[in-house]
Amino acid sequence: MKRKSLFALSAVVVAAVAAGAVLWSGGNNLHSGGAIAATPADKAALVKQGEYLARAGDCIACHTVRGGKEFAGGLPMATPFGTMFTPNITPDDQYGIGKWTSDDFYRAMHTGRSKDGSLLYPGFPFTSYTKVTRADSDAIYAYLRSVSPVSVASRPHELRFPFNNRNLLIGWRTLFFSEGEYKPDPTKSVEWNRGAYLVEGLGHCAMCHTSINAMGGPVNSAAFAGGLIPLQNWYAPSLTSNKEAGLGDWDIKDINDLLKTGVSQRGAVFGPMAEVVHNSLQYMTDADINAMSTYLKSIPQKNEAPETMQLETSEKFGTELMQMGQKVYTENCAKCHAENGLGKPPAYPPLANNPSIQMQSAVNPIRMTLNGGYPPSTGGNPMPHGMPPFAQALSDTEVAAVVTYIRRSWGNHGTPVSPQQVSNLRSAPLD
Structure with a gap:
């Protein structure tokens, strides 16, 4: 058991899954002295x-x-x-x-x-x-x-x-490692505690959304603050920053939709998170999904996203990339995501004012431009609209240009992307 768009909320909200039909309080407890129920x-x-x-x-x-x-x-x-x-x-x-x-x-x-x-x-x-x-x-x-x-x-x-x-x-x-079953917080609601139990227990969401140090251990001081998933080359966004995937200003319905179906009015999931929704979250009860959303929305937000390694370009070259990127976007992206970047949600996510586009780490939008992808096929969204791959059609510089354009247009405040970073990710594994 593990854990394992162009620009929506890619690889977002829980880089993991959750579980449980028995409440943390032990309701419906069929266990007694280690024995399986008799009848x-x-x-x-x-x-x-x-x-x-x-x-x-x-x-x-x-x-x-x-x-x-x-x-x-x-x-x-x-x-x-x-x-x-x-x-x-x-x-x-x-x-x-x-x-x-x-x-x-x-x-x-x-x-x-x-x-x-x-x-x-x-x-x-x-x-x-x-x-x-x-x-x-x-x-x-x-x-x-x-x-x-x-x-x-x-x-x-x-x-x-x-x-x-x-x-x-x-x-x-x-x-x-600290051993011990989940202890409910008596100052919180039953629903909040249920969500905390699911997210922090079988969900093991922190395994992706918390950075890992050189010893392979979690950086607990930055729990849920985001991190690059080792060797998969997908970035699990921060859940503690509204500049990334913080959910403080999301409606509960949008969080529920994202977890249950993979798409919402605020974005869609791709990459590893799409597999989580497809294999797991879509099968959870509405009550459990709502409990998770309640807990995730309550995670304290920080003003600044955590710093990540990002190759930088000069201001002059960044301007050149913007000019090239506008042309590439008009020819390849505007049909679905619109010239004004507002898209046609939930089928085609908005790129304007999309936090996942503007994160300090540009890994996810680069991966989506190169490799494309689909949100998960779920009961609530059985025929998802997909993003075609452009790895064969666009050069490293063109990919860097269009991602730079998207990260810096329509009021977005992302930084320019280096063609070297695109080159590094071009050969990254697809899973």
């Missing part, structure tokens, strides 16, 4: 609830290779320290979790330790999952026990020395 009806209900939780937690995204057997693992996860491979979590006795008890499963979720007590790498987001209740953990366990077992061995990680030494995780955990 067939209770067990069926627990499995159904676990399916919802696993779907909402986007477990399938990491533990299923495209075209492969469900939950059989084997998905390669590139990291700055080497490649990790997700494990088989089907109920196969030899290669999966067939011999795991509900206690074993909860220990993995809550403490980041496997059945044999070995430390799990934080690619598995136990730093967030530790907040998940025992009742929800048992429900997921019951569901995974109900799927078809797959007799496929988990592939060992391929990590460089010294990162292949699990004993080093002791120090990492001391610095970056």
Whole structure:
């Protein structure tokens, strides 16, 4: 389970997903002393609830290779320290979790330790999952026990020395891991606490929307302040700044629409966030989506977005790019996004006054111009309008020019984009 437009609110709002049919307070708690519910009806209900939780937690995204057997693992996860491979979590006795008890499963979720007590790498987001209740953990366990077992061995990680030494995780955990289930804030509403539980627990939204330091740990002092997703070359915008993806001035309906369908009057999701909506968020109940939106909207806003590395151009060259960019925009973009940049929302997002266009990091608009993309196909938006790729049609300078034009026109206040940055991203992976 992980976490894994031209210019809408790309890769935005939660670079992660959320989960849970059982309230943080323990409602509908079918767990008692670690035992699965005794009656067939209770067990069926627990499995159904676990399916919802696993779907909402986007477990399938990491533990299923495209075209492969469900939950059989084997998905390669590139990291700055080497490649990790997700494990088989089907109920196969030899290669999966067939011999795991509900206690074993909860220990993995809550403490980041496997059945044999070995430390799990934080690619598995136990730093967030530790907040998940025992009742929800048992429900997921019951569901995974109900799927078809797959007799496929988990592939060992391929990590460089010294990162292949699990004993080093002791120090990492001391610095970056605080064990404990979510504790509701008595000064907040039930709905707010529900949203906090979903966002901070199975949702593990902070894994994308919080910067990672050289040790692979989160910069907790800048939680939800945005960051470049390692090796994916997508920028997860700040949720603490209205200059990026801060939601303080959004209507709850627009946030709900974005999470549930992938599009709203304020923007659309692309890149990794589109996969999250497609695989997970669209299946969540309206009540859970509204709770998440309530919590996300309440995250304290800061006046300034966090600083990110950005290649700069001279003022003179920036002016040249603006002139070229206007021509490229008129020929390639205005038909959908309009000459005045107002677009035709929600099908074609507005570019004028769009915070995601003006962020200090220009990674997302460059990626969208080069590679194109679609918002997710969801029940509320089954036939989304897409953005065509221009990597083959436009040079690095032309892409830099049109992105510069969009970032600095119609009242936008973005900085010019360097052709070198476009060149660096041209060969970036598409996933």
